[in-house]
Amino acid sequence: MNSKQIHRFVQHYLDATNCSIIEKSPYHFTVKLSPEADRVLTGRPYYWSFVDRTGAEPETMSYLFVTNKEKYDSAKEQSASSGTAANPGGMNRTDEAAKSALSRSYGFVHGGALATGRMPREDLYYGSKRLEQLFDAAQSSGSYVCLFQEPDARSSTPFESTAYTPWLGVNLRVEFQCDRKREELHSFGVSLATGQCVENFQDRLNALKMTPRLPPNIHLTRNGITLGKAVTIAESTLERKLRTYDYRWAEDAAARLKEELEVVNHYYEPLLESAEEERREAIMEQFNNRKAEIDWQFRPRVTVSAINCGIFHLAGID
Amino acid sequence: MADTPIHSNSIPSRALQQNAKNRLHPLVDLQFDRGWHDELQARLGRNGPWDDWTLYQLAIEARQSRLVGSFDELQCIRSLPSFEPMPHQISTACKVLHEMGGRAILADEVGLGKTIEAGLVLKEYMVRGLVKRALILVPASLVLQWVRELNQKFGISAVAQKKEHTWHYDVVVASIDTAKRDPHRDILLGNDYDLIIIDEAHKLKNKKTTNYQFVTQLRKKYCLLLTATPVQNDLDELYNLITLLKPGQLGGQREFAANFVVDKRLPKNEDQLQEALSTVMIRNRRGDGGIHFTKRVVKNVPLLLSPEEQALYNAVTGFVRERYDESGGDLTSMLSLVTLQREVCSSRDAVFLTLVNLFKKTAEDSPMRPKIWELVEFIRQIKENTKAEKALELIREMNEKVILFTEYRATQEYLLQFFRSHDLVAVPYRGGMNRGKKDWMMDLFRGRAQVLIATEAGGEGINLQFCHHMINFDLPWNPMRVEQRIGRVHRLGQTEDVKIYNLCTLGTIEEHIVSLLHEKINLFELVIGQLDHILERFEKGDKPIEKQIAQMMLEASGQEDLRSRFNQLGQTIGQVMETLPEPDEAQSKAPAIGVLLDKVSRTVEVRP
Numbered sequence A: 001m002n003s004k005q006i007h008r009f010v011q012h013y014l015d016a017t018n019c020s021i022i023e024k025s026p027y028h029f030t031v032k033l034s035p036e037a038d039r040v041l042t043g044r045p046y047y048w049s050f051v052d053r054t055g056a057e058p059e060t061m062s063y064l065f066v067t068n069k070e071k072y073d074s075a076k077e078q079s080a081s082s083g084t085a086a087n088p089g090g091m092n093r094t095d096e097a098a099k100s101a102l103s104r105s106y107g108f109v110h111g112g113a114l115a116t117g118r119m120p121r122e123d124l125y126y127g128s129k130r131l132e133q134l135f136d137a138a139q140s141s142g143s144y145v146c147l148f149q150e151p152d153a154r155s156s157t158p159f160e161s162t163a164y165t166p167w168l169g170v171n172l173r174v175e176f177q178c179d180r181k182r183e184e185l186h187s188f189g190v191s192l193a194t195g196q197c198v199e200n201f202q203d204r205l206n207a208l209k210m211t212p213r214l215p216p217n218i219h220l221t222r223n224g225i226t227l228g229k230a231v232t233i234a235e236s237t238l239e240r241k242l243r244t245y246d247y248r249w250a251e252d253a254a255a256r257l258k259e260e261l262e263v264v265n266h267y268y269e270p271l272l273e274s275a276e277e278e279r280r281e282a283i284m285e286q287f288n289n290r291k292a293e294i295d296w297q298f299r300p301r302v303t304v305s306a307i308n309c310g311i312f313h314l315a316g317i318d
Numbered sequence B: 001m002a003d004t005p006i007h008s009n010s011i012p013s014r015a016l017q018q019n020a021k022n023r024l025h026p027l028v029d030l031q032f033d034r035g036w037h038d039e040l041q042a043r044l045g046r047n048g049p050w051d052d053w054t055l056y057q058l059a060i061e062a063r064q065s066r067l068v069g070s071f072d073e074l075q076c077i078r079s080l081p082s083f084e085p086m087p088h089q090i091s092t093a094c095k096v097l098h099e100m101g102g103r104a105i106l107a108d109e110v111g112l113g114k115t116i117e118a119g120l121v122l123k124e125y126m127v128r129g130l131v132k133r134a135l136i137l138v139p140a141s142l143v144l145q146w147v148r149e150l151n152q153k154f155g156i157s158a159v160a161q162k163k164e165h166t167w168h169y170d171v172v173v174a175s176i177d178t179a180k181r182d183p184h185r186d187i188l189l190g191n192d193y194d195l196i197i198i199d200e201a202h203k204l205k206n207k208k209t210t211n212y213q214f215v216t217q218l219r220k221k222y223c224l225l226l227t228a229t230p231v232q233n234d235l236d237e238l239y240n241l242i243t244l245l246k247p248g249q250l251g252g253q254r255e256f257a258a259n260f261v262v263d264k265r266l267p268k269n270e271d272q273l274q275e276a277l278s279t280v281m282i283r284n285r286r287g288d289g290g291i292h293f294t295k296r297v298v299k300n301v302p303l304l305l306s307p308e309e310q311a312l313y314n315a316v317t318g319f320v321r322e323r324y325d326e327s328g329g330d331l332t333s334m335l336s337l338v339t340l341q342r343e344v345c346s347s348r349d350a351v352f353l354t355l356v357n358l359f360k361k362t363a364e365d366s367p368m369r370p371k372i373w374e375l376v377e378f379i380r381q382i383k384e385n386t387k388a389e390k391a392l393e394l395i396r397e398m399n400e401k402v403i404l405f406t407e408y409r410a411t412q413e414y415l416l417q418f419f420r421s422h423d424l425v426a427v428p429y430r431g432g433m434n435r436g437k438k439d440w441m442m443d444l445f446r447g448r449a450q451v452l453i454a455t456e457a458g459g460e461g462i463n464l465q466f467c468h469h470m471i472n473f474d475l476p477w478n479p480m481r482v483e484q485r486i487g488r489v490h491r492l493g494q495t496e497d498v499k500i501y502n503l504c505t506l507g508t509i510e511e512h513i514v515s516l517l518h519e520k521i522n523l524f525e526l527v528i529g530q531l532d533h534i535l536e537r538f539e540k541g542d543k544p545i546e547k548q549i550a551q552m553m554l555e556a557s558g559q560e561d562l563r564s565r566f567n568q569l570g571q572t573i574g575q576v577m578e579t580l581p582e583p584d585e586a587q588s589k590a591p592a593i594g595v596l597l598d599k600v601s602r603t604v605e606v607r608p
Helices: A003-016 A035-041 A045-054 A069-081 A093-106 A129-140 A201-206 A227-243 A248-274 A277-298 B035-046 B053-065 B087-098 B114-127 B140-154 B164-168 B184-189 B210-217 B235-245 B253-260 B270-278 B307-327 B332-343 B348-361 B368-381 B386-398 B409-421 B435-446 B479-489 B509-520 B530-539 B545-555 B559-579 B591-600
Strands: A020-025 A028-032 A062-066 A121-123 A144-149 A162-177 A181-191 A197-199 A218-220 A301-315 B020-025 B028-032 B103-106 B134-138 B158-160 B171-175 B192-198 B219-226 B261-263 B281-291 B296-303 B402-405 B426-429 B451-454 B469-472 B498-505 B601-606
Touching: A003 A028, A003 A129, A003 B053, A035 A129, A093 B140, A093 B435, A129 B053, A144 B035, A144 B053, A162 A201, A162 A227, A162 B053, A181 A201, A181 A227, A181 B053, A197 A201, A197 A227, A218 A301, A227 A301, A227 B020, A227 B028, A227 B035, A248 A277, A277 B210, A277 B219, A301 B035, A301 B053, B087 B103, B087 B114, B087 B281, B087 B601, B103 B114, B103 B235, B114 B140, B114 B192, B114 B219, B134 B140, B140 B158, B140 B171, B140 B435, B164 B171, B164 B184, B210 B235, B219 B235, B235 B253, B253 B261, B253 B270, B270 B591, B281 B591, B296 B386, B296 B509, B307 B332, B307 B348, B307 B368, B307 B545, B332 B348, B332 B545, B348 B368, B348 B409, B386 B402, B386 B409, B386 B469, B386 B498, B402 B479, B409 B426, B409 B451, B426 B435, B435 B451, B469 B479, B479 B498, B479 B530, B498 B509, B509 B545, B509 B559, B530 B545, B530 B559, B545 B559, B591 B601
Parallel strands: A062 A121, A144 A301, A162 A218, A301 B028, B103 B219, B103 B281, B134 B171, B134 B192, B158 B171, B192 B219, B281 B601, B296 B498, B402 B451, B402 B469, B426 B451, B469 B498
Antiparallel strands: A020 A028, A028 A062, A162 A181, A162 A301, A181 A197, B020 B028
16 A cells, blocks of 8 residues: 555545544644544543443544655645744653653553643554554444445436345455465355346445435345355355365475474374383373474465455346 | 454364365365354344445455465565665565475574564564464563564564563563463463564573473464574584474484484584575574674773872782782682772772672681771772773763773762762663663663763673763773673664773783783774684683683782783784684684584675
């Protein structure tokens, strides 16, 4: 993700969670979080349970999110030299002292942990903790949806009803794993009317406007298959596809696994034979542990899990 | 999915029991996680709650950006904006990941960045979701430094182990001595660690130690052992280390002995051994011109003692000589007296403390007592400390951060007070301080204190690249200790030339020591690591150098005799240095083992 993509991502996240953006440039956002976003991002469970129990008016936190550090800093330097120095993210001396005291004891204190009464600055770059957290936040509140395609405003007449087909849409993550790993994403859509299965379903959805509310003048087709059946169709489509893949990586890993096991057997078996009775059990345990570790490390496997899924009602009968 | 997380890195036999398993290939199982299906069904039944469409799309975008597209390409580099690893560090990490299956000994020479290499491996595994839980065991003095590096350089949320509950964090840094003790021991042995990193792993060379056995018992998928000296004396050390990592890699103990060992210091079938080693060990060495350290600028600062100080020096020297003659030349019993001789060059406070202790130890009716008392009278006469005045003057001139080393605690205390009374902010540093206090002192030194007064240079924890002035208030007689002192400031990362000042009182033994170290051994300009080899050869079959110096001092009949004896010593060392091969070829204690290690190594060029 480059800084532009990050900027767009953050913009979308803040919009979707109803945060109020106080100020922004192509390189930063100054934002007051919505209660929804504050709950996920600031790590203040005690504060929020206090608010929930007492019904107090919540005071959410504000942040300076910088999406392009170099450009933001140089822009700020310029404005500072022209006389309007402002440093909302700068730490004052007490904070510095507190931070250095804490880091003496803990080695490192993340900037956000000390945010008291000032606007903490967070540099969002690929790999930064805060961006990872935004990723996780998007994931946890973007897992299950039920949506309707918004009808095209021009073509709809109040006297016609458009037929809508419900689809199961699911984004799957496939992990190919031994001591090494790679991943693929697969997006499937299965029509609940006909059982038809399409790939790259997410691309198709992204091109449409979706709404959580049932639009006027539409009617839903009857489900032809159950949800369980649709899941099976998606899974077996994926499985058929995966069978055609090249599994040399797995053969290599299995060979390594076998080799390692032989080495370990070769080491422990004579050791067990010559060991005294009372030591044998401990050696056996070590032997078994080591075998389990090697299996854990090298055994080739493929796992499929869902990133998110939903029911999508799309115009047309498919 | 958020509600039904899958830990793809947990032990397969225990994971995913509720899920379906199919076979994709004779060797490969396919596992479907089906939690999402039930959850979707449930939400349909309740008609909600439903998530936001934008967030749904963002979740996919986030996952896509984190997608691990290939087995090989190093993913973590793009998420490390704050620093750029050196090429040899990256290639080392790649080799561990791609060819060694994540179990390796990282045996780079000091200063080439083993920590960085380990950090890269850890980060890469974390990015790929192959490591979630990691345990890092290091000497206590390095715990906070590791935590800092992992957080700042790698953005890994590593936590220093403090309390029992800290063990529940995903990435924990702890001292091995704490970890192996109850109640921690059982907690750790009950866990499955995706990765264990052990720093200073040469401490695990003995199979019989509790540390060794503890590490053997820990359950781990990947494992990194870090050490600059994988083998020091004995091939068995190497065998033990590798057996810890991968039992059987070099066969059983007896097989190893039969196949690879002639004598414990002499390997055989070196080609096969070397091949076996290179599958589990990576060693980078500095190349010939590879050491781009900044310069060391040495300045000896000659001083004339005040008449009172000179009187004390002479009196102490006379006292020590007298005792030696009385003892009939028995060197071993003279230890504390030799200390006295060294201390008198440092400060009256140091001498005083030793004298008081000596006084307490002697019998009440001993003829020694009045003599000691006499010496104390000499101390009483002294009003100022010539060296301390000079040091103050030097520090004021530099007007930058300075580290000052002394051998003696009493001198340290005196200097602290002396500097304070002259409005110079100084902080102490000594071996006996606990971890937190040491760190605090370092922090103060980094901050508002201009001077750090240290009695200890050996601690691995102090890295002072930000400071490039160093004063040797007094000099240890053991050149290695001087080298250690310099190594604190003159190391990789130092961007300035390092200025070293040796305070040297004329007409005392110190004058000889400074000339020996500086002119004869040329200590201050030696390539790092070279001194080791010189001393090793020089001391072969003889006493350590500081003992030889002590003996010379006790036996010399006068100033002239002492001078000629020092000259003699200097010449002997000079001869040793001439016979020494180029630093590059210099070997460890067992030359054959050194050759073996060198064959496994790879030479890299490094810039500070």
